[in-house]
Amino acid sequence: MDNSIRLMALRLFVRVASSGSFAEAARHFDLPASSVSRHIAGLERSLGQRLLYRHTRAVRLTDAGERYYQDIRQVLESLDLATEQVIGGAKHPQGVLRINAPVAFGRRHIAPLLARFQDENPAVEVELTLSDAFIDPVHEGADVVIRVGALDDSSLVARQLAMQRFVACAAPAYLARHGQPRHPEALSEHNCLIYKGTRGEQPWYFYTQENTQAQRYPVTGNLNSNNAESLVEAALQGQGIVLFPTWLLFDALRDGALVPILEDYHPMGEASREGIHAIYPENRLRSQKVATFLTYLTAQIGDPPYWDR
Structure with missing residues (x-):
């Protein structure tokens, strides 16, 4: 397996592992599902290890696949970040910015702000996912997760956007x-x-x-x-x-x-006052697209937030 094919296979593997779906990985990379399966089968042959259990309704990682996924995901994130910094430089944010937000808050206060952000940063492509279920940005590959209410202690970085009233x-x-x-x-x-x-x-x-x-x-x-x-x-x-x-x-x-x-x-709605936060893995802030978006979002929401003025 040559290096370019191996890199694509690794990206496909990480996407299948995070989404639990060959079909979702195929849609994301605009490839036939059969091509995704073929790449990952080739990766498993080259490693001599089975990485995924394939079932009719779900895909899950083997023990070896889980260990490999955690290591490879971090390597690919570091590679993408290094590439972004070299190609884009500090003045030109670029690449795919993956944002996850609660449904109502995202529809009302994130989606309406994206057009201007992308006008100002035309090299940034946004992938916005709205879900009320908490997602782990590390496991799901999100750059920024917006969360409303109490935060659990974690290794993630949190930036308060506003207090809730x-x-x-x-x-x-x-x-x-x-x-x-x-x-x-x-x-x-x-x-x-x-x-x-x-x-x-x-x-x-x-x-x-x-x-x-x-x-x-x-x-x-x-x-x-x-x-x-x-x-x-x-x-x-x-x-x-x-x-x-x-x-x-x-x-x-x-x-x-x-x-x-x-x-x-x-x-x-809680026993103590809670806020609205943007949370992200620490290394994401080194990404210019993430830092630029957080600066933009904070400025647009304002203090006090525009909905309380």
């Missing part, structure tokens, strides 16, 4: 029919539209200036969903009360389509 609100039509709750305890008498994600139902917390210890209040309602925008739409139709961060609600609040309630209290 929550609002409890409802449509004027709902409040006209059911009245304004005067205390968070009164929410038990209202139809609350509840977000239910991978960690279960989002709790509703409130605190005051006098008592900064957040207290959880029980809420119930006739609609819950793992899609926050669906719940906001239901609230706009007058179905009930929602509690969400302002980055999701700012346009409806600005237009008066939703009205804040319980304004003497500070609502929260």
